Amino acid sequence: MTPGARLQAAIELLAAIHEGSAPADRAAAAYFRGRRYIGGQDRRDIIDRVYAVLRHRARLEWWLARAAGEGPTTDRWRMIAALALLEGWPADRIAGAFDGGQYRPAPLDRREREVAQKLAGKRIDHPEQPDWVRLEYPHWLDHQLRNLLGPRFEAEMAALGVEAPLDLRVNTLKATRADAVAALAESRVAAEPTLLSPIGLRVRGRPPLATLPCFRDGLIEVQDEGSQIVALLADARPGMRVVDFCAGAGGKTLAMAAAMGNKGHIVACDVLRGRVDRAATRLARAGVHNVERRGLSTERDPWVKRHARSFDRVLVDAPCSGVGTWRRNPDAKWRFGREDLTAVIELQRRILDSAARLVKPGGRLIYATCSLLPLENAAQVTSFVKDHPEFTQRPVAEVWADTIGRMPESVPAPAADRSLQLTPAAHETDGFFVAVLERSADVARDAAA
Numbered sequence: 001m002t003p004g005a006r007l008q009a010a011i012e013l014l015a016a017i018h019e020g021s022a023p024a025d026r027a028a029a030a031y032f033r034g035r036r037y038i039g040g041q042d043r044r045d046i047i048d049r050v051y052a053v054l055r056h057r058a059r060l061e062w063w064l065a066r067a068a069g070e071g072p073t074t075d076r077w078r079m080i081a082a083l084a085l086l087e088g089w090p091a092d093r094i095a096g097a098f099d100g101g102q103y104r105p106a107p108l109d110r111r112e113r114e115v116a117q118k119l120a121g122k123r124i125d126h127p128e129q130p131d132w133v134r135l136e137y138p139h140w141l142d143h144q145l146r147n148l149l150g151p152r153f154e155a156e157m158a159a160l161g162v163e164a165p166l167d168l169r170v171n172t173l174k175a176t177r178a179d180a181v182a183a184l185a186e187s188r189v190a191a192e193p194t195l196l197s198p199i200g201l202r203v204r205g206r207p208p209l210a211t212l213p214c215f216r217d218g219l220i221e222v223q224d225e226g227s228q229i230v231a232l233l234a235d236a237r238p239g240m241r242v243v244d245f246c247a248g249a250g251g252k253t254l255a256m257a258a259a260m261g262n263k264g265h266i267v268a269c270d271v272l273r274g275r276v277d278r279a280a281t282r283l284a285r286a287g288v289h290n291v292e293r294r295g296l297s298t299e300r301d302p303w304v305k306r307h308a309r310s311f312d313r314v315l316v317d318a319p320c321s322g323v324g325t326w327r328r329n330p331d332a333k334w335r336f337g338r339e340d341l342t343a344v345i346e347l348q349r350r351i352l353d354s355a356a357r358l359v360k361p362g363g364r365l366i367y368a369t370c371s372l373l374p375l376e377n378a379a380q381v382t383s384f385v386k387d388h389p390e391f392t393q394r395p396v397a398e399v400w401a402d403t404i405g406r407m408p409e410s411v412p413a414p415a416a417d418r419s420l421q422l423t424p425a426a427h428e429t430d431g432f433f434v435a436v437l438e439r440s441a442d443v444a445r446d447a448a449a
Contacts, residue, residue: 156424156425159423
């Protein structure tokens with residue numbers, strides 16, 4: 001592809017992301033699926049440009065407003081600004097790429113040319129940018145994030161703005177961590193142990209994992225280290241009955257199945273039946289055969305009532321704002337608004353209330369989100385325990401010592417209160433929250449409540 005054609009493709013992909021409802025990674029997969037003629041290097045160049053715009057969107061739009069006034073926030077305008085401010089292109093080079101040739105962007109109009117000239121030679125950062133622009137987050141979340149992060153605010157917000165590393169979970173059904181490192185090395189992929197997860201690896205660069213023998217053979221799975229920690233803290237043991245209530249594509253289901261040594265039974269549930277069905281390929285590759293996939297009509301599906309009080313562990317990785325995953329999904333921060341937060345908090349409450357019915361006396365309910373917002377995390381746990389006094393919150397440090405602490409190559413739990421909040425700057429993981437709630441063994445409440 002010519003440079004201009006790659007630019008046009010990046011503009012088209014940005015538009016598909018902003019105009020659609022799918023996350024950026026899924027929108028990109030769909031875009032390239034329909035354009036198989038685009039080669040690997042061209043695809044990488046297009047994706048890099050798209051994600052650069054997504055990660056710098058607030059600053060690009062700040063500069064556009066300064067150079068052209070209110071209005072020009074189309075993806076074509078954003079790309080013009082990105083070329084000038086991020087890649088240092090002079091105005092003439094930008095105009096040369098926007099020449100209207102075959103598969104290339106239409107020529108710059110007079111106003112676009114003027115803006116390109118004004119932005120050329122400028123730096124993306126400017127001392128007059130407010131914090132929410134400089135650190136790339138929605139203004140309406142400023143108060144909540146500052147109150148939560150305190151003196152770590154700047155560092156954590158900056159960490160949420162950079163590209164996340166590639167983490168892998170070793171499938172202990174098939175390999176040890178040393179085995180996986182050696183297998184990756186055979187494919188010329190360097191990997192090193194993760195800091196917190198004793199079954200994690202961090203890989204340098206972006207290798208084509210799907211082509212590697214160790215991936216095809218199920219020795220490794222892509223999973224952020226924070227997500228691995230959540231699954232380990234669920235403490236799913238051989239012979240247990242376990243529910244992954246919001247299983248999605250099955251990452252934590254796979255991790256718990258490995259922890260159980262394929263012994264016992266896991267039910268992977270989700271209201272999006274297609275997602276749990278698509279997990280079948282991953283389960284087969286990993287050699288997992290103790291998982292039942294089940295679609296639910298709603299969080300209060302009749303199946304829940306029929307199986308009340310019959311599971312040792314119920315993991316609720318709840319739908320959330322996704323603040324903790326902004327470094328992977330930079331588009332998500334601009335899709336989610338105040339009204340969405342109100343709605344998702346209510347949904348989390350309903351999910352917790354329903355999923356709790358599945359926990360047997362003495363069993364545990366593990367609540368997790370990939371958010372940093374207290375309203376979705378500690379506040380939800382406090383409200384739940386108040387409404388369900390038969391549940392007691394177990395200190396995460398104790399649970400860590402009983403689970404992760406017993407594994408080879410383990411480390412002590414990070415500083416934690418009764419729950420655990422992982423963050424990119426402090427722990428080099430996505431932002432995950434996890435709390436462990438245990439049901440009293442001698443309380444008999446109406447299971448149909």
